[in-house]
Amino acid sequence: MQIKFYKYQGAGNDFVLIDNRENEVKGIDKEIVAGFCDRRFGIGGDGLMLLENEPGFDFKMVYYNADGNEGSMCGNGGRCIVAFARHLGVIADTTKFLATDGVHHAKISEAGNWVSLQMIDVADINKDGEAYILNTGSPHYVKLTANLEVKDVYNEGYAIRNNPTYKQDGININFVEKMDKGYFVRTFERGVENETYACGTGVTAVALAMAKHNHQTGTLTTPIKVLGGDLSIRFDYDGETFSNIFLEGPAELVFEGVINL
């Protein structure tokens, strides 16, 4: 059976997308997802998403990490599937869709390549030593660091992600350095088990953790540079809860094709 796919990227976080509104892809298994995401034997991607019908919503986002496991929320994936929904004519310029962490609202620019995605509210931030631990739809570890440009993100991220505290459930490791008015961030992603060019729930976690770290409250906007481009996070913080969180940035169709299932 041949499957039509679309390849999208959001700040270099790249995904295979499949329109599954007709339910053609049933019970896609771990090996197939991992094969499609393989950069040598497949299409290549940090994850794979199915766009499905969901009563009461414009669509449902089903997300798998590149290792084939069903993942938790993916922020850049969420932005890319909004651009995909617009490409398919499922939505116009605003949407309400369902993902694994709940309801998301989003807005897309007229040109269709800039997406503002509302993320879940966050109340709990814990510490592990100097690092901040929080869940923005996916679990994140946020650590301030120096000389991030030359940091060994793979080996240091791998060691933290696989230490006894995090080994079983996994966690995404974000290293962050202050830069101009915002931050530079590099992320070792769970489920890809490697550094990616961007992580949307990761930069969101960084923006929130840095607001807490710097005792900033009110309506805040945090620009963040990642290896694959620039993202921005806007939110309200009253000192206890982060709300009205929006992750904003590019989402582009790269190519489309068919692949054997």
Ligand SMILES: N[C@@H](CCC[C@H](N)C(=O)O)C(=O)O
């Ligand atoms: N790239 C993502 C995060 C995807 C989920 C993550 N790898 C996990 O399973 O925790 C993003 O943009 O948020």
